[in-house]
Amino acid sequence: MPLYQAIILALVQAFTEFLPVSSTAHLTLFPWIFGWQDPGLSFDVALHAGTLVAVLLYFFKDWLTLTLCGLGMKYPANATGGELSQHRRLFWYMVIGTIPGGLLGALFEKPIEEHFRTPMVIALSMIIIGLVMWWADSKSQKTRELEQSNMGDAAAIGTAQALALCPGVSRSGITITAGLFRGFTRQAATRFSFLLSTPLIAGAVVSHLPKLIKMHKAGGLDLPLSTLLISILVSGVAGYFVIAFFLRYLQTHTLKLFVGYRLVFGMIILVWAFLQAGMR
Numbered sequence: 001m002p003l004y005q006a007i008i009l010a011l012v013q014a015f016t017e018f019l020p021v022s023s024t025a026h027l028t029l030f031p032w033i034f035g036w037q038d039p040g041l042s043f044d045v046a047l048h049a050g051t052l053v054a055v056l057l058y059f060f061k062d063w064l065t066l067t068l069c070g071l072g073m074k075y076p077a078n079a080t081g082g083e084l085s086q087h088r089r090l091f092w093y094m095v096i097g098t099i100p101g102g103l104l105g106a107l108f109e110k111p112i113e114e115h116f117r118t119p120m121v122i123a124l125s126m127i128i129i130g131l132v133m134w135w136a137d138s139k140s141q142k143t144r145e146l147e148q149s150n151m152g153d154a155a156a157i158g159t160a161q162a163l164a165l166c167p168g169v170s171r172s173g174i175t176i177t178a179g180l181f182r183g184f185t186r187q188a189a190t191r192f193s194f195l196l197s198t199p200l201i202a203g204a205v206v207s208h209l210p211k212l213i214k215m216h217k218a219g220g221l222d223l224p225l226s227t228l229l230i231s232i233l234v235s236g237v238a239g240y241f242v243i244a245f246f247l248r249y250l251q252t253h254t255l256k257l258f259v260g261y262r263l264v265f266g267m268i269i270l271v272w273a274f275l276q277a278g279m280r
Helices: 003-018 023-034 041-058 060-070 081-115 119-139 151-165 171-181 186-217 225-249 256-279
Strands: none
Touching (some): 003 023, 003 041, 003 171, 003 225, 023 041, 041 186, 060 186, 081 151, 081 186, 119 171, 119 256, 151 171, 186 225
16 A cells, blocks of 8 residues: 555544544545555554544543542542542443443454445445434433433443444444433533543554564565554544544534535445446
């Protein structure tokens, strides 16, 4: 894969991982549309490593506080008992919310990748989840803040996150939608979504690292190491700014822009897939 293609796909990953439009859909469809070669496992790991760096850097203070408090420590030193209890609960809510996605990923990731990464499935997922997102954004109360989260929120949003295994659903899209249905404000639902995504993205990177290391030792890397490192850098830097932009955007805007994008993009891919099938 040429370097320019790697950079384009790294930017696509950065934007679509955190915006509710499905990174899997775009990374599957971009090579399909432009006739590019499949970049392979090593590139997929690099892109996820980049977005992992972005979310860890942006929420570093949050994760430091949640992790230390969750493990029974007092941080920060001037925190009140109520704040420590709140941080501790939120840490364990994140742990609980990660379980459904982790389990379903371990059981079904390979079959889904083999049978569901098709333009038709992606297009239908884009459209259906777009409509559900519109419903949630229009009808939910949007009064609760992140500090008001509970065990039910963790279970509901974590279960929704597991559905993102299906290409076109979008991890951020489905978890933000679930958060809105639970009554969270748009910003609170999005922060919950991004925090909850961190362990799963980390798990995906860690689970594929042994294969990548084995390939590297055997001289079987399908991309130069320099290309992988540049991809990680581009994905990480761009992803950081996308997170910052999206959280600010939701202070004064609805999700209608992303709903409209999903519907239009999904319909274009649906028509294209039908035309491609008709030409065979």
